[in-house]
Amino acid sequence: MSHALAIIVLTVTGGVLVITGLWFFLRPRWLLDWLKGMAVFGLILVGLYSLVMAVNLAGYQPLKGLQTVATISTQREADQIWRVTVQIEGGSSNQRTLRGDQWQMDARIIRFTGPVRWLGILPAYRLESLSGRYTSLEQERTAPRTVIGLSEKTWADLWQLDRKFNLPFLEGVSGNATFMPMRDGATFDVRISASGLVAVPVNDQARAAIQFWDQ
Structure with a gap:
């Protein structure tokens, strides 16, 4: 033209x-x-x-600063097979089997923005899954993986929709605790804030596993 x-x-x-x-x-x-x-x-x-x-x-929990949401304990059953006890804060305790050398917990966090935030509505979280991981790259690609769901799926999941379409008045954040080593008798607290999850060793076995892992 x-x-x-x-x-x-x-x-x-x-x-x-x-x-x-x-x-x-x-x-x-x-x-x-x-x-x-x-x-x-x-x-x-x-x-x-x-x-x-x-x-x-209704399927989320209010998030008030940094708080403990779960305790993870691991017991060795066989080579790279672990009995994991998940104690949800204020909830039930479940025992599951994980394969691998490390574990990770994932959560979904919803933070509010704009007018909704002005109403004083707190951020909310939902524990999503517990998964195992192998330290060997070859095993990670070929060995059986274990992913355990910790919550039920909801219809019209706002967290997922926000990740795709950037919805107004809220922000969906993916929170996960860095992969932690599994060791016989180790116990970790999982804590959450509006920015994500962190795992904290609470007994000698867990602290020794972290120390050995960092070397």
Whole structure:
């Protein structure tokens, strides 16, 4: 398109849009009805979004600063097979079997922004999974992996939708504790903040495993 033709096209387009807009203002009743309809439609959308947030938050726990959310204890059953006890803070204790040399816990964190944050709604978290990992790259690629779910899936998962579409008024954060070594009799506390998870050794076996691991 030539420079002169571009000027003509833009002039015609601008003129048509301005005239169309002025024509709408000459019919104020139609314009008022349209604005009312858009306002009602907006209210319905905001209401539905609020309901979806409420349904999702029912499956999460409030996050008040740095807090302990679980305790992980490991007992050796066989070579690279471990009986792991997961004690959820304020909840039940479960024993599961993990394969590998290390464990990791993952969580989903929702932080609120904008007007929702102004309401004083705290961030929320949900423990997602506990998984095992091999130190050998070859085993990590070929050996059986273990991933244990720690929560039930929810319909219209806002955390997942935010990761894909960047939803308004909230932020989905992926929290995970760095892979920790599994050792017979070791116990770790898993703590969470708005930025993620951290694992802290709480007995001599866990501290020795960390010290040996760092060498």
